[in-house]
Amino acid sequence: xxxxQGSKPSTGLRSSLNERGQRLTPQRQRVxxxxxxxxxxxxxxxxxxHGLLAHGEERVSLATVYRSLRLLSSLGLLQELELPEGxxxxxxxxxxxxxxxxxxxxxxxxxxxxxxxxxxxxGEQAATTLGFLxxxxxxxxxxxxxxxxxxxxx
Amino acid sequence: xxxxQGSKPSTGLRSSLNERGQRLTPQRQRVxxxxxxxxxxxxxxxxxxHGLLAHGEERVSLATVYRSLRLLSSLGLLQELELPEGxxxxxxxxxxxxxxxxxxxxxxxxxxxxxxxxxxxxGEQAATTLGFLxxxxxxxxxxxxxxxxxxxxx
DNA sequence: ATAAGTGCAAATCTTTTGCATCAGG
DNA sequence: CCTGATGCAAAAGATTTGCACTTAT
Numbered sequence: 555x556x557x558x559q560g561s562k563p564s565t566g567l568r569s570s571l572n573e574r575g576q577r578l579t580p581q582r583q584r585v586x587x588x589x590x591x592x593x594x595x596x597x598x599x600x601x602x603x604h605g606l607l608a609h610g611e612e613r614v615s616l617a618t619v620y621r622s623l624r625l626l627s628s629l630g631l632l633q634e635l636e637l638p639e640g641x642x643x644x645x646x647x648x649x650x651x652x653x654x655x656x657x658x659x660x661x662x663x664x665x666x667x668x669x670x671x672x673x674x675x676x677g678e679q680a681a682t683t684l685g686f687l688x689x690x691x692x693x694x695x696x697x698x699x700x701x702x703x704x705x706x707x708x
Numbered sequence: 709x710x711x712x713q714g715s716k717p718s719t720g721l722r723s724s725l726n727e728r729g730q731r732l733t734p735q736r737q738r739v740x741x742x743x744x745x746x747x748x749x750x751x752x753x754x755x756x757x758h759g760l761l762a763h764g765e766e767r768v769s770l771a772t773v774y775r776s777l778r779l780l781s782s783l784g785l786l787q788e789l790e791l792p793e794g795x796x797x798x799x800x801x802x803x804x805x806x807x808x809x810x811x812x813x814x815x816x817x818x819x820x821x822x823x824x825x826x827x828x829x830x831g832e833q834a835a836t837t838l839g840f841l842x843x844x845x846x847x848x849x850x851x852x853x854x855x856x857x858x859x860x861x862x
Numbered sequence: 863a864t865a866a867g868t869g870c871a872a873a874t875c876t877t878t879t880g881c882a883t884c885a886g887g
Numbered sequence: 888c889c890t891g892a893t894g895c896a897a898a899a900g901a902t903t904t905g906c907a908c909t910t911a912t
Contacts, residue, residue, distance in 0.1 A: 577866060577911050600902080615869045620902060636790040636848055641901075655831075657840055668834045676824040677809075677849045684820050685854040686811055693847045694790055695831040700839040731886050731891060754877080769894045774877060795876075 570629045581614045585622040586631060589646040595667050597635055597643040636692060637665075653677075655693035661702035724783045735768045739776040740785060743800040749821050751789055751797040790846060791819075807831075809847035815856035 567586055568578045584607055589598070598606070600623055604616045614622070623644055626632040633647040637658060648654075653674050657666040670693070677691035721740055722732045738761055743752070752760070758773045768776070777798055780786040787801040791812055802808075807828050811820040824847070831845035 572912095575866085579867060579911070581868070601900095617870075617903075618868055621867085655834070657834055657838060659840065660843060666838055666840075668838075670830040670834065672826050672830045673847060676826045676830075677847060680809065680811055680822045680824065681849055681851050684811060684822075685857075686813065686820075686849070686851040687857045688849055688851045689814060690850040691847065692850070693827060693831060693845065695835055695840070695842055696844040696846070697835050697840040697842045703839075703841045726887090729891080733886075733892060735893070771878080771895075772893055775892080 567626075567629070567631065570631075576625070581618050582622050582625065584612055584614055585619060586626055589632060589644070594646050594648050594651065595665075597637070597645050597665070599641050599643050603644075633690075637694060653691040655695065657695045657697055659699035659702055660696050661698055661705075664699045664701075721780075721783070721785065724785070730779070735772050736776050736779065738766055738768055739773060740780055743786060743798070748800050748802050748805070749819075751791070751799050751819070753795050753797050757798075787844075791848060807845040809849065811849045811851055813853035813856055814850050815852055815859075818853045818855075 567582065571578050571582075585603060588603060588606055589596070592598070592606075600616065600619050603623065604614065604619045607614045607619070623632060627634050627644065631647055632644045635643045635645060637643065637656065651667075651669060654667050654669050655673060657668060659665070673693050674691050678688050680686075681688040721736065725732050725736075739757060742757060742760055743750070746752075746760075754770065754773050754777055757777065758768065758770045761768045761773070777786060781788050781798065785801055786798045789797045789799060789810075791797065791810060805821075805823060808821050808823050809827060811822060813819070827847050828845050832842050834840075835842040
């Protein structure tokens, strides 16, 4: 099912790179393709990416994974997460869901995503009031999921 | 205005610790007092805390700073931030502003805080919908401050 | 060709731990 | 006293960097 080929999703990647005099390498394509294959809501650390690409010919050195994550983020193709629990993580930046929010269970780590026009509006209002230009707006709701909630309540 | 004395703010600290069979040590008091002295909106890393407490008798070893930050956070007296730019940071947890949001300039790092009932309401609605129990709700707005905005438009 | 990118290993952080010593309750 | 806490230094992770070699353009 998750059989997506690295075939030709890098159209945007190639042009972004060319503009900056940078090159489209198989490593960069693999890293980006990995995020595209696993789907939008997934959060991966550098180590995760390195591990997932460890297959046969697909391997990318950890140093290059770090370099690629930074590059792809700066190109706006990946988004660095802001969830403190457990190191730096990245997810695919989505045009469809540029300002999506996270409901995180602080107990078990379960994460659900959601969107909210009201939140975006509030963020925009705050930005405007202070003269800032909003780029992205992410709400993190630290909470207890149904299971952990039950467990704690005893 | 922000003239808070380190004198006797540890009332809550002492009792919280006693409940858990833990001790009120001068190091823990110093770390907490530092956050109280610098005021609510300030974000400090472990290294910052260690540096700021480096004065004469006040010094606290870095290892203890780390241990204290974790402890104070678990007691709810400090709050770990979720801003990726530049390592783990903490701020004083405030009863007055439990769910405050951050407007962060991605260029220069300038950070402004604000509150919003609408955001909290949205967070609560999402939590309720999915059966989660909301603990805390933090909106991070990545943006460009007036200065950097001007510079970039240049 | 030629400058950018990669892999590897070494160098840097950042954070955690083991252990002997110290001190709060 | 006795157990929890501290400081130090070593250990463990996480991320970055120097360099010789490879490769997109």
